[in-house]
Amino acid sequence: MLTTTRHSNEPPIRAIRDEGNRIALDLDGGKVARLSTRWLRLACECEICGDTASGKRWLTPADVPAGVRVVSIDVSAPNEVAVIWDDGHVSRYDSGFLANHTGGGWRAARFQPELWSSDLGARLGRFGFDAVVEDDEMLFGSLRALRDHGIAMLTGVPAEAEATMRIAGRYGPIRETSYGKVFDLLSKPDARVAGETARAQIPHTDEPFRYSPPGFIFFHAIKTGAGTGGTSLMVDGFHIVELMRTGTPRLFELLTRYGVTFHREHAGEVFFSAEAHVISLDAAGQVTGIRYNDRCLAPQPASRDDIDELIEALAELTRLICDPQNQFQHQLQPGEVLVFDNQRVMHGRSAFDPTLAIRHLRSCNIDRDGVHSAFRTLARRFAPKEAETVLYQGAIF
Numbered sequence: 001m002l003t004t005t006r007h008s009n010e011p012p013i014r015a016i017r018d019e020g021n022r023i024a025l026d027l028d029g030g031k032v033a034r035l036s037t038r039w040l041r042l043a044c045e046c047e048i049c050g051d052t053a054s055g056k057r058w059l060t061p062a063d064v065p066a067g068v069r070v071v072s073i074d075v076s077a078p079n080e081v082a083v084i085w086d087d088g089h090v091s092r093y094d095s096g097f098l099a100n101h102t103g104g105g106w107r108a109a110r111f112q113p114e115l116w117s118s119d120l121g122a123r124l125g126r127f128g129f130d131a132v133v134e135d136d137e138m139l140f141g142s143l144r145a146l147r148d149h150g151i152a153m154l155t156g157v158p159a160e161a162e163a164t165m166r167i168a169g170r171y172g173p174i175r176e177t178s179y180g181k182v183f184d185l186l187s188k189p190d191a192r193v194a195g196e197t198a199r200a201q202i203p204h205t206d207e208p209f210r211y212s213p214p215g216f217i218f219f220h221a222i223k224t225g226a227g228t229g230g231t232s233l234m235v236d237g238f239h240i241v242e243l244m245r246t247g248t249p250r251l252f253e254l255l256t257r258y259g260v261t262f263h264r265e266h267a268g269e270v271f272f273s274a275e276a277h278v279i280s281l282d283a284a285g286q287v288t289g290i291r292y293n294d295r296c297l298a299p300q301p302a303s304r305d306d307i308d309e310l311i312e313a314l315a316e317l318t319r320l321i322c323d324p325q326n327q328f329q330h331q332l333q334p335g336e337v338l339v340f341d342n343q344r345v346m347h348g349r350s351a352f353d354p355t356l357a358i359r360h361l362r363s364c365n366i367d368r369d370g371v372h373s374a375f376r377t378l379a380r381r382f383a384p385k386e387a388e389t390v391l392y393q394g395a396i397f
């Protein structure tokens, strides 16, 4: 027997009518929805057609002709719709799966992030090392916080590099970069990057000059000096770009539409350059990711007619980032790890005096899709309704 199995608890289907290139569904509550007949044939995941989730899939869009037609539809089995096609193929669908794809409000919703400003402290999710390492449900709680706020705090993390990797590895595979898997951030007299100096840093996203910037960043505090500066300054990039959208819509629009070039060169070793939107939007106009680091902005093409407006847009963005009202400020304590989405949350710090205290952070990063994969996988166990929500997919281009 050929079967298509889909889980679901969506509204049942009362009746189905064949209308040629559309199939009409009478849904519970009196609503009528229509599905494309060609779509329906392509949605078959029987053993012959194969399964799209695993990729063991054998039916292609080219195998389903535009004129494909239904011969008969049977809804007598509970929660199942059986369809016989004009070539004799039989498909079975879960009725909830069909109802879920009518676009009538049951479709997986786009996730709405919870925006924050200087008030984050009261809402910031805090999770203990042992709990996250040992308990999948606690890990899921922290993944939910990362989904909602783009940032979470882990506490009680031992100072060893092994512990940094052990806890970070719970969220996905650690990305190996030109700095290795785990990078020690210490002030040095021969600083190679700004992070190794003791100077203040305006909040930024890391490495916007890469086609695919780092995803989630882990900052593990090994040694920090209280009262000597080095305070972490965190900014919700989604919040400030929404401020721009309402306050200076023309400038907001420029940053969603024009490519801005970011670069990084160490002569003879690396030369990264990426032209990308500072603000990435999805088809519905919702922000999916940002990339911005004032220190990596290349000189932009000077002949553009709107170059002055573009510079003003970058200046306005920088002013919003630097406004303390938009910053969550926190003095990291040894054992704390700040985890944040580098394509949403900007990080910076106040200056510190390296002669008074050593500031040693250990850092690593994980691709965003790995973290969201961990979230969805655990959501199947702990919060099934959240598993298929469409999450914001980052700084796409």
Ligand SMILES: [Fe+2]
Pocket (backbone or CB within 6 Å): 195, 204, 205, 206, 347
């Ligand atoms: Fe950075």
